[in-house]
Amino acid sequence: MDDGKPTEPKAKWWSRPPAGQATAGEAPEPAPTQPAGSAQAPVSAEAPTASLPPAPPGAPGDHGSAGTPGAPEAHDAAVTPGAYDTPAPHDVPEAPEAPAVLDAPRDAPAPQPLHEPDPYGTPPYGGPGPWSPAPPVQRPTPAHGTPVPPPYAGTNGAGIAPPPVPQDSHPPAPQWQSYDPWGAPRQPLVTQPGPPLPDGRRKNRRGALLIGALLLALLAGGIGGGIGAYIERNGGLTSVELPQDERDGGGRAPDSVAGIAASALPSVVTLHVSGATESGTGTGFVLDDRGHILTNNHVVAPAGSSGDITVTFSGGETATAEVVGKDSGYDLAVVKVSGVSGLKPLPLGNSDNVRVGDPVVAIGAPFDLSNTVTSGIISAKDRPITAGGEKGDGSDVSYVNALQTDAPINPGNSGGPLVDTDAHVIGINSAIRAADSGSAGEGGQAGSIGLGFAIPINQGKLVAEQLINTGKATHPVIGVTLDMKYTGDGAKVGGSTQGSSPVTAGGPADKAGIEADDVITEVDGARVHSGEELIVKIRSHRPGDRLDLTVTRGGKDLSITLTLGSATGT
Numbered sequence: 001m002d003d004g005k006p007t008e009p010k011a012k013w014w015s016r017p018p019a020g021q022a023t024a025g026e027a028p029e030p031a032p033t034q035p036a037g038s039a040q041a042p043v044s045a046e047a048p049t050a051s052l053p054p055a056p057p058g059a060p061g062d063h064g065s066a067g068t069p070g071a072p073e074a075h076d077a078a079v080t081p082g083a084y085d086t087p088a089p090h091d092v093p094e095a096p097e098a099p100a101v102l103d104a105p106r107d108a109p110a111p112q113p114l115h116e117p118d119p120y121g122t123p124p125y126g127g128p129g130p131w132s133p134a135p136p137v138q139r140p141t142p143a144h145g146t147p148v149p150p151p152y153a154g155t156n157g158a159g160i161a162p163p164p165v166p167q168d169s170h171p172p173a174p175q176w177q178s179y180d181p182w183g184a185p186r187q188p189l190v191t192q193p194g195p196p197l198p199d200g201r202r203k204n205r206r207g208a209l210l211i212g213a214l215l216l217a218l219l220a221g222g223i224g225g226g227i228g229a230y231i232e233r234n235g236g237l238t239s240v241e242l243p244q245d246e247r248d249g250g251g252r253a254p255d256s257v258a259g260i261a262a263s264a265l266p267s268v269v270t271l272h273v274s275g276a277t278e279s280g281t282g283t284g285f286v287l288d289d290r291g292h293i294l295t296n297n298h299v300v301a302p303a304g305s306s307g308d309i310t311v312t313f314s315g316g317e318t319a320t321a322e323v324v325g326k327d328s329g330y331d332l333a334v335v336k337v338s339g340v341s342g343l344k345p346l347p348l349g350n351s352d353n354v355r356v357g358d359p360v361v362a363i364g365a366p367f368d369l370s371n372t373v374t375s376g377i378i379s380a381k382d383r384p385i386t387a388g389g390e391k392g393d394g395s396d397v398s399y400v401n402a403l404q405t406d407a408p409i410n411p412g413n414s415g416g417p418l419v420d421t422d423a424h425v426i427g428i429n430s431a432i433r434a435a436d437s438g439s440a441g442e443g444g445q446a447g448s449i450g451l452g453f454a455i456p457i458n459q460g461k462l463v464a465e466q467l468i469n470t471g472k473a474t475h476p477v478i479g480v481t482l483d484m485k486y487t488g489d490g491a492k493v494g495g496s497t498q499g500s501s502p503v504t505a506g507g508p509a510d511k512a513g514i515e516a517d518d519v520i521t522e523v524d525g526a527r528v529h530s531g532e533e534l535i536v537k538i539r540s541h542r543p544g545d546r547l548d549l550t551v552t553r554g555g556k557d558l559s560i561t562l563t564l565g566s567a568t569g570t
Contacts (some may be wrong), residue, residue, distance in 0.1 A: 009469060052566060057536065094224025121361065131240030179316065190338040260361045261373045265314045265425040267346035268416060269293060270365040271321070271335070273300055275307035283364035283416030284311070284335065285346045285425065287464060291337040294464050296316045296430055297326045297398070313336050314371055327469030327476055327569040329539070331398035331430055332460055333466040346417055349424030351456035354378055360454070362407040362429055364416030375405030376450075382526075384536035385453050387431045401540040402453035403427045409452035418454040459540060476543045476564040479507020480514060481529040490519040490552065492536035512562035521557070522550035536565065 069233040224380060239360045267286045271293075273279060282299030286292070293311065300323055303309055309321040319337040326333035366372050388396040405418060409429050418427035433451035466473040473524045481502040486492035493509075494502035495517040501509050514520075520528055523537045541547070543566030551558045 031350040054429045063090050088224060090207045142526045145301075149498075166410065170562050179225065188456075219555060221464045237511060244484070247298055251566070254423075257361055257373065260419060260423045261363065261419065262348060264361070264363055264419050265371055265373070267343045268314055268363045268371070270312045270368075271295060271299055271415070272310045273303045273307060275302040275304045278311075279304040281368045282410050282414045283412065283429070285417045286343050286416075287334070287346050287365075289343050291340055291343060291467040292324065292464075292468055293321065293335050293337065294428065294460065295333055295335065296428065297328050297331045298332045299328060300335060309335055311335070312370065315318065322475045325471040325473070327473035328388065328396045329457070329569045330399055330463045330473060332428070332455065332463045332467070334464055347422075348457050348461060349422065349426040351403065351426050352534065353459045354381060354420070354426055354456075356381060359421055360405055360407055360426070361419050362409055362416060363419070363420070364409070364413035364429060366408075366410035366412040368412055374414075376452075378403055379406050379451075381403035382540075383453060385431060386532050398405045398430075399536045399539055400430060400453065401459070402430070403456055405452045405454060406450040407452060408446050408448040413452075414443075425457050427457055428460050429454045456540075462542060464570065473569045474543055474566040475569050476541050476545065477508070477537055477567045478514075478538060478562060479504035479565060482529045482534065486519075486531065488519065489529055490521040491528050491531040493518045493520070508562045508565045512560045513550075514560060515553065516554075516561075519551055519552040520549055522548075524548050 015446045045424050060390045089135050148367040259292045269284050271284055280302050282297035287294050311321045312318045319339045319340050321335040324334040324336050356378050361375045363373050385402050387398045387402050409432050414430045416429045417425045418429055431453040435449050463473045483492045483494045502516050528534050544563050545564050549560045
């Protein structure tokens with residue numbers, strides 16, 4: 001098939017102008033040919049065929065003749081662009097005509113249609129038939145003198161270039177070309193591909209594009225990395241400054257924890273003790289400007305008689321110290337540093353004035369962390385405790401009528417001051433009640449559970465003065481031996497054995513009338529529940545003090561008054 005073109009002559013032209021009409025200045029149209037079936041109509045010799053303009057591309061009749069391919073049909077020779085714009089009247093029937101062919105033999109038989117034309121199957125009564133051309137588009141004729149653009153150099157809708165225009169004829173304006181709806185759509189000239197580039201140039205272009213992309217990626221990566229590094233170092237592209245309060249002048253209320261610490265810390269020291277078999281760390285505080293420092297006996301005990309003791313002050317200065325005196329019964333010791341000036345003694349308070357609930361501050365070096373400050377309250381007073389006893393013979397047991405505090409105290413706080421809101425010492429931190437899982441006997445180091453105990457400073461003052469003055473401390477005694485295995489309420493005097501008595505002859509108890517197997521239940525009106533508690537209460541007094549005791553003997557209560565004696569401590 002030839003792309004939808006007819007293989008036989010067209011059956012009918014429905015847009016041809018009436019016979020005999022012609023455009024001014026052009027040759028008249030030849031007379032109508034004979035009806036179908038007659039002989040071929042002769043071509044008039046007078047018709048000026050040489051000067052006739054061709055039909056516009058795509059106009060009716062631009063398909064060639066069935067007899068001579070490519071030759072223009074006879075009726076196209078007399079049709080001008082204006083003639084295409086005049087449709088035939090609907091009420092004028094046209095006789096079918098066989099297209100004449102120029103230069104065709106006069107005796108050639110005219111082609112006949114395969115069937116009679118259907119007057120209702122073509123416009124204006126119906127759509128165009130499969131072999132009918134589309135109706136021409138009416139276009140205006142340019143006025144005289146209007147510039148006409150150059151001829152259209154493209155192709156028609158079917159891709160066929162228009163025939164050349166004779167020099168002596170008027171070329172139709174390219175913008176008024178006929179429209180062929182059955183032709184292929186025109187392709188823009190700009191989309192026509194050019195000749196292929198050589199393989200070498202194509203490869204070079206691809207390589208250049210690849211290199212350019214790589215360079216662009218490297219440049220972008222370098223810029224991005226530089227920006228990221230700048231943001232990481234500077235925290236962003238812009239400087240950020242956060243609001244902050246003005247600098248504090250440093251003023252604190254004297255009774256605040258900060259004020260108390262600032263006042264007391266310069267007088268607190270850390271002790272590092274090393275001996276032949278053991279070493280330890282503890283705390284102490286300055287008693288006077290001569291270099292005397294008070295601490296616990298169990299802090300300096302590892303040094304023995306030939307160990308070393310180093311004192312570190314709150315400012316970082318260090319000095320060597322020596323033991324002045326110590327007492328295991330009170331668990332107190334005094335050491336002295338020499339050649340140190342500018343010492344600031346810590347004022348001593350009065351532990352008898354302390355009330356339960358009073359705020360306190362503990363200062364020390366727990367686990368060798370110097371200048372540690374903790375705070376709490378006085379949880380209880382006159383709490384009888386015993387500490388030590390590692391030797392097993394009772395010679396190292398200390399009896400303390402202690403102040404109880406919930407200020408955190410840990411190993412290393414021993415010997416440090418417990419101060420009140422005036423920054424005055426009211427106790428010497430000495431012991432803690434540790435959890436069972438942290439007891440030293442199980443191989444662990446105990447820690448604070450909020451149960452700390454301090455030796456009242458009134459007791460510490462008496463012992464410190466004795467140690468500084470004599471190198472030894474004296475203990476108040478009543479002159480009896482107690483049954484420490486007694487489980488009843490009170491402190492029981494031991495039983496008599498052959499050749500010995502639990503009551504020291506000529507001692508304070510003997511003089512007051514105390515006998516063996518007596519049970520002491522009160523001291524100065526305060527209940528006593530055990531032998532340890534009785535010792536604690538007696539040692540809280542000075543030798544020579546008078547005590548009022550309540551004694552149970554044979555089910556009867558007796559009141560006895562005695563004067564305390566003295567004994568040298570160890």
